[in-house]
Amino acid sequence: QDLLAYFGEHIEPCGNCDTCLSQPKTWDGTVSAQKVMSTIVRLDRERHQHFGAVHVIDIVRGNRTARVESFHHDRLSTFGIGEELSDAEWRAVVRQLLARGELEIGPGGHGVLVVTQAGWEVLRGHVQVPLRTDVALGRTKKAKTPRSSGGKQVSIAEPTSDEQALFEKLRAWRASVAAERSVPAYVIFHDSTLREFASQRPQSLTDLAGISGVGKVKLESFGEAVLELVSQTGDD
Numbered sequence: 039q040d041l042l043a044y045f046g047e048h049i050e051p052c053g054n055c056d057t058c059l060s061q062p063k064t065w066d067g068t069v070s071a072q073k074v075m076s077t078i079v080r081l082d083r084e085r086h087q088h089f090g091a092v093h094v095i096d097i098v099r100g101n102r103t104a105r106v107e108s109f110h111h112d113r114l115s116t117f118g119i120g121e122e123l124s125d126a127e128w129r130a131v132v133r134q135l136l137a138r139g140e141l142e143i144g145p146g147g148h149g150v151l152v153v154t155q156a157g158w159e160v161l162r163g164h165v166q167v168p169l170r171t172d173v174a175l176g177r178t179k180k181a182k183t184p185r186s187s188g189g190k191q192v193s194i195a196e197p198t199s200d201e202q203a204l205f206e207k208l209r210a211w212r213a214s215v216a217a218e219r220s221v222p223a224y225v226i227f228h229d230s231t232l233r234e235f236a237s238q239r240p241q242s243l244t245d246l247a248g249i250s251g252v253g254k255v256k257l258e259s260f261g262e263a264v265l266e267l268v269s270q271t272g273d274d
Contacts, residue, residue, distance in 0.1 A: 055253075062250060067169035068160065070123065070131050071140065073098055075153045075161050077116040078141075084114070088150035095120075095128040126230075134169050171250055204236040204268065211267055215260070226260065227251060239268050 042049055077097050081087045087109070096103050097111050100118025111117060120128060132151070135141040140157035144150040159165045209223075209232060216223040227235075231251030240246045243261045252261075 062170040063248070064168040064170050066166065067131055067134070068163075068165075068167045070120065070128075070169075071135055071157075071160050071167040072163075073116065073120050074128070074132060074135065074151075075141070075157050077114065078151050078153050079161070080114055080116055081111075085109075088144055088148075088152070090149040091129065091132045091151060094151055095125060095132070098128060099123075099125065101125075131169060135167075138167070140167070201233075201236040204239075205232055207267055208232045208235055208264070211263065215263075227256070235264060235268060240265065241268075 039049060039051065074094060077094055078088075081089060081094075081097075093105060093111075095101075096106050097114060097117055098120035100112075100121055102112055106112055106117075123131070132141065135157070136143070138156070140154055140160055142152050142154050144152040153161070156165070160167055208227075209229075212223050212226045212232065215226050219225075228251055231249060234249045234251070235246075238245070238249060240249065243257060243265070246252050246261050246264060247257055
């Protein structure tokens, strides 16, 4: 639906994709959406500035990057109000707000974020924002070296060596399956799903079913193979 809508075509749900066949887990992202939108609005109204997702997320998370400090965006009232989510989790929030139509890319081709009329309804508290759990909340690790120069430790997702090894093994398996089926690798599983396999190390089909990106069809088609790969890791 989203892809066709981009090209001006509109269809009703066909009911055949993983999202319809196996409803994803969701969480209340209303407050998080308001934090992102408030930052975008303040940049516009207070500074007459517009930025893309990466810089907006740095402001919300309180990341004192060179760019943030050069623009004095660490002085914005929304600086650091979103430390509870990781960079990856905030990217998932922004992606979904764009898909929902509450944010949009502004004119000019530079990827700047703009709050839409639908987004203003969220800001005013008139609309709730359920978001799917694309990245497991609360699974970030402390980085060995803080990114903050202001005395604040910033949590970022950092896979262990074992997790990275399993991720690479899963990627090789995915490439093989994709080649056999003559389809792009992402049709089998996205990288984010493979990373969840590597970090969570599911032990059963039930465990797999709880991971974002694993619908009923993919569970039946690839579940046993993924479990076998996970169980083999560490035995090499």
